Amino acid sequence: MIDLKYLQKNFDEASAKFIKKGVDAQTLVRLEELFVTLKSANATLEEAKAEQNKMSKLFGEYMREKKDVSELKAKVDAKKEEIVGLQEVAREAQEALEKVALAMPNLPDDSVPEGKDEEENVELRKVLEPRTFDFEPKEHWALAELNGWIEFDRGVKLAKSRFAVLRGEAARMERALINFFLDVNREKGFEEVYVPFINNATMLQGTGQLPKFEDDLFKIEGEDLYLIPTAEVPLTNLYNDEILTQKELPILLTGYTPCFRKEAGSAGRDTRGMIRQHQFDKVEMVAITTPEQSEAIFKMMVENASDILTRLELPHRVVELCGGDLGFSAAMTIDLEVWLPGQNKYREISSISNTREFQARRAKIRYKEGKKNVLVNTLNGSALAVGRTLVAIMENYQNEDGTISIPEVLKPYMGL
Template identity: 80%
Template sequence: MIDLKYLQSHFDEASQKLQKKGVETQTLKKLQTLFVTLKQANQALETLKAEQNSMSRLFGQYKREGKDVTKLKAKVDTNKEAMVPLQEQAREAEAALQEVALGIPNFPDDSVPEGAGEEENVEIRRVLEPREFEFEPLEHWALAEKNGWIDFERGVKLAKSRFSVLRGEAARLERALINFFLDSNATKGFIEQSVPFMSNAAMLQGTGQLPKFEEDLFKIEEENLYLIPTAEVPLTNLYHDEILTAEALPLLMTAYTPCFRKEAGSAGRDTRGMIRQHQFNKVEMVAITHPDQSDAVFEMMVENASDILTALGLPHRVVELCGGDLGFSAARTIDLEVWLPGQNKYREISSISNTRDFQARRAKIRFKDGKKNRLVHTLNGSALAVGRTIVAIMENYQNEDGSIEIPEVLKRYM
């Protein structure tokens, strides 16, 4: 959630920032009006409540002293009547405010480039030269078929479309990658966690998936739980509604989890292969930091993910997302795109975001700064998406006969 006090005191500035993310000024005006209405109603209401409380205290005193209370009772009753409409007004404003405020995305950092969508993202650097092939490199699904690595049909049979089964060496490669990623993250100080793969609604609101993106989530109706779309949800919310000590920061966490996404808006995109599945494995990094630390930690997370790709010998590029491509909660995001020779393009394999205090405000994650409680910064990023790494290894390490080499660093894991 954005800082509503800041919105009120710097409306034009705030509105301008959110234009980068496509938020209309009108929506913000509405939000501001609701905020002011709520404040005024609350103030008026609290004055009346104060009177009510002091009269009630008097009431008790009169009773004890055996005094007559009929006049006081009349006064109290009148006061009570006066509170009713204000109470209603405050309640409505509060509800309306919540509804609008929870749907407003985070402010992008000032450094975020302008742009409407993906095409306007800014490439920062490339790491590793893509290999020259003396033959036409195949796409991963063709290689999967040749090697018997992925059974798409039976995945569909077991569940539905966009599910698949890994077999034999591919399954072992997946397991090896998960371990390799977790170990690599551990060397950078990320503490491994094993977390629930389901989450309740309050946590999902904390990290920003709810209420706006419910259609992207798999829900267990009878239980009122959701399958997590990313480990960012459980990891960040580990400290939901907590006040941390400043010394505890930064908290660095990593976890392997499957991720479940409905891909509601992606019908027709990447239908072939396992680039876009309803269930995929991912190792995630999450950091909870002091506001002064978050930029440095962000850089470290980008480096870490990039280093892992380098260790695997996978060419990739580092891309700064423009305002229009930025996610709901992110103030800033850097994507790592891995080179896929079969597809002849770079594809996202990691996304690292600094949400600043946006999630912290929603999830009430604070720390003691002297006597004051302040919001932490939260960051998250993949290191890495497992399925897409398998795809990248298949395409980059393929031989002319269709066989696939295993990257050197993974050999001890298999």
């Protein structure tokens, strides 16, 4: 959630920033109006309540002094009726504001490059040279079939399209990758956490998936519960509605979870293979920091994810997202894209974002700075997406006969 007071006081500045993220001015004007309306409705209501409270206290005095209360009662009753109406006005104003405000994306940082979509993202650097093949490298689904690693059709049978089954060595590599990622993250100071894979609506709203992206989530029928689309949800909301001490910050967390996404809007893209599935594994990093700490932690998280790819000897590049490509909650995002020789392009394998106070305001995560309660900064990033790493290993480590070599760092994890 954005800071409505900031919006009101610095309207022009805020709208300039929002334009970078593709929010139209009309919506902003409306939002500001709703905020002003709510404030005045509340002021009127509270004034009436103050009068009523005062009269009720008087009532007690009258009773004690055995004075006649019938006149006072009549006045209070009239005031009560007035309050009912005012309350309704205030409630409606509140709902109208929330509806718009909760659907409003985060403001991008000043440093974020201008741009409409992913075409205008900025490559910061490349890490490791892509290997040269003396044969035509295959795409991962072809390799999956040759090696009996992935069964797409049986996954579809068990659930529906975009579910897959990993078999044998592939299943073991999936598990090995999870352990490897968690170990590296732990080395870097992240605490390993195991969380529920099902969270309630309040938590999903805290991190920004609800109410706007309900269609992308798998909901449990008849319950106020959803399958998590990323570990960012449970890890960040671990501290939902809490006030932390400054001493305990920064909090660095890592956890493995499967992720469940409907991605209704993605039909037609990456329909083949493992790139876009309804269920996938991911190891996530989450940081809860003071505003002063978050820049440095953000860099560290990017370095860490890049380091993991380097240890796996997977060529990749570091890309800064432009304003138009930023996600809903992010103030800035850096993606890591891994080289896929079969597809002959770089594909996203990690996304690291600083949401600043955006999620903290929604999830009410604060820390004590002296006497004051201050919103934390929350950051999240993949380290890494497991399924896509498997794909990258398949394509980068393929041999001419279609077999796949195992990366050195994974061998101990696979008992080799």
